[in-house]
Amino acid sequence: MTSQIIPVDPFDFIIFGGTGDLSERKLLPSLYYRQRDHQFSEPTRIIGTSRSKMSDEEFQAFAKQAISDHVKPADIDAKELKTFLARLSYVSADATSGAGFDKLKKAIGDSDRIRAFYLAVAPALFGDISHKLKEHNLITPNSRIVLEKPIGRDLDSARKLNDLVGDDFHESQIFRIDHYLGKETVQNLMALRFANALYEPLWNSAHIDHVQITVAETVGLEDRVTYYDKAGALRDMVQNHMLQLLCLVAMEAPSSMDADAVRDEKLKVLRALKRINGNEAPKHTVRGQYRAGASAGGPVKGYVEELGKESNTETFVAIKAEIGNWRWSGVPFYLRTGKRLATRVSEIVIEFKPIPHSIFGDSAG
Template sequence: MPDTSNTPDIVIFGGTGDLVMRKLLPSLYRLHVYKLLDPATRIVGTARSKLDRDQYLATATEAARNFLGKDFKDDVWAEFAQRIDYAPVDAREAHSFNALSQALAVRLAPRVFYLSTAPNLFSDICRNLSDNGMITPGSRVILEKPLGFDLASSQAINDEVGAHFAEDHIFRIDHYLGKEPVQNLMALRFGNSLFEPLWRREWIRDVQITVAERIGVGSRGEFYNETGALRDMVQNHILQTLCIVAMEPPASIAPDAVRDEKLKVLRALRPIAASEVPQVTVRGQYKAGVIDGQAVKGYLQEEGIPADSRTETFVAIKAEIDSWRWAGVPFFLRTGKCMQDRVTEIVINFRSVPHSIFAHGALKNYTNRLVIQMQPYETVKLHMMGKEPGDDMNLEPVTLDLDFREAFQRRQLEAYERLLMDSLRGKLTLFVRRDEQEAAWRWVEPILDAWAASPDKPKPYNAGTWGPAASSALVGREGLSWHEES
């Protein structure tokens, strides 16, 4: 008789892929190490590769040594590996699911199906899982981005997956929502009386959200050329982060209470008309440059990139939210590859004091600033003015560093660890609901359409810089500057 349990197993499609080897298996290993993974939970990898279990484990072990570094322990990995099985499956061929069915039959339990594949396979996978009777009561599915190429394709995928899984069993993953600083932002706003009264147009001058990478497209050239920075980063990661910054206080931390408020933000984003796109957006494409003293080739010289590609590797947008809380406050969004530094941060710039009582205009060009940084280090810093020691009343900038790692003296869960654990426990708060996702596409699509219709190419910028000069001009027209340039 097969074992029965309410503890889910996890089945990973695309089980030989980069994301699985680099992030998912290492995250599951760490959950195992810290006893956050139920002892009964099994992990079944599946892909088209005709491997047996030993061959798959050999590949996974080599990758784990590389990506886990000092966290890798031979004896602990050997214990963890007892959870792992492998079944070769061609997602488009119903008969090839027999091997997976047999691997899962030894234990009747809910299953978490993680689809780490191209989105055009999501429908086939879900249909074949259903036809082969593998979607047990309580089973759920995790969908990796990009979920579609535009609104229509996103809706089609959601319809197809929704034919086999209820909405509350569909976990659309956005790993930025699993990052501790993003969750700490909610704690800062809604767990304290200090910031929330100031979190509005009367006290906030502007908001900046930056996701800058130093790497180029690397081996993902063919995929990236069909996607671009707006689809790859803005439609999901950046807009989800904006929602956490701008949403109204939810009634509770329950999944739909939080996601209802995020949806209101997305619906309040002012639509950008085609005629406005050149004034409030910048798209760029990196060319050859230097990063860390090493020559870096341009995007058009990357493998798999057509010589006439107009795909953007950089985006900057001035967004506005039409609500009583945020009317008149610009939200500047920026992301790019081959940038000067690797940084992901939210910057809240508060308004200046209305009148300075100090000599020499000490506060003339100064603003209080809250910086929530997710990469390269997870920190929250509040920039303030303080008196310089001495007889005179001279003011100097000082920083209040809210270092939660030091305060709590415990290991933080990494984003994928948090989200995998929540999916196994059925907790939806940090996952994206269908109507949120579609609202984001509705806001982004007019920008994509305007760029496609324009004869203008993306503005070039040297690798190792902060992007095109037009990005600085976008912010400069408001009398402001990006945080790194301040």
């Protein structure tokens, strides 16, 4: 499957948490790539907002440094970068007090073009921001609100957050984002499975021995100390990114590529996952935490040293999962993810069953 660049209508993109880690490492570099690939139409604007006091020029300098740090040098085009930075402006606003939202409204103006509010902030602020947008009449029929994970800590808190945002935005305006699904290789899974007459007939328990899904990172906490210790590897990676990958590997063919049709097939997989009770947990799961050692040719601190206090939060987790349906009965799915591992890798391994008998002998490999 070849990616296709489709220019989009002009829009306003407002980043709450515009000076934060997610904006720096992911959003601004990704938006720059959209500029470089000529996907923006004029007059598309990007407005950063957070509590920090900052001028437009300072925010543009912040974005320039972020792109320098997180985009390959060969991908940086000086002309496109200059055009991209000219799109950027900044408004200081406080989601809890509402200070600055009048300035944000003035900066956005009265245009009826699409405006996307991207919440790159802690989930505790989702409701406050949503309500302030409504109070200041910033929500139009062409508005979108984008929620980054984690959407709550558990089922109860997730429902409360969805209700808070749902009080202000229609469900069709709410986008819950898992950025792993934007990776080209992940998107190609659909084509590999459902546009391939060779593999799809073999994609079942009769031919597949097991599936391994690995997301390994070499980095430690970096700038995510406060968030990560409350989440851990299980909440940070498994319940969103890795389960999405599992669903793409295991789901039945949707009736179409419509979002609801794909979602319905994913839900069938999640509902078919066998529960792991307390007695089975030691046999089917592993939790760990990295300690002091060496990485990238130099010494590194352990998790608790980086955190500055004792903690039982896991930085590594491995799970043996099973799907109780006709296609996958008896096929284990091994999920593993962690920080400070030897190699940075994201991969899905489909291990097919061996042939009944090899005529080539053991030395043939």
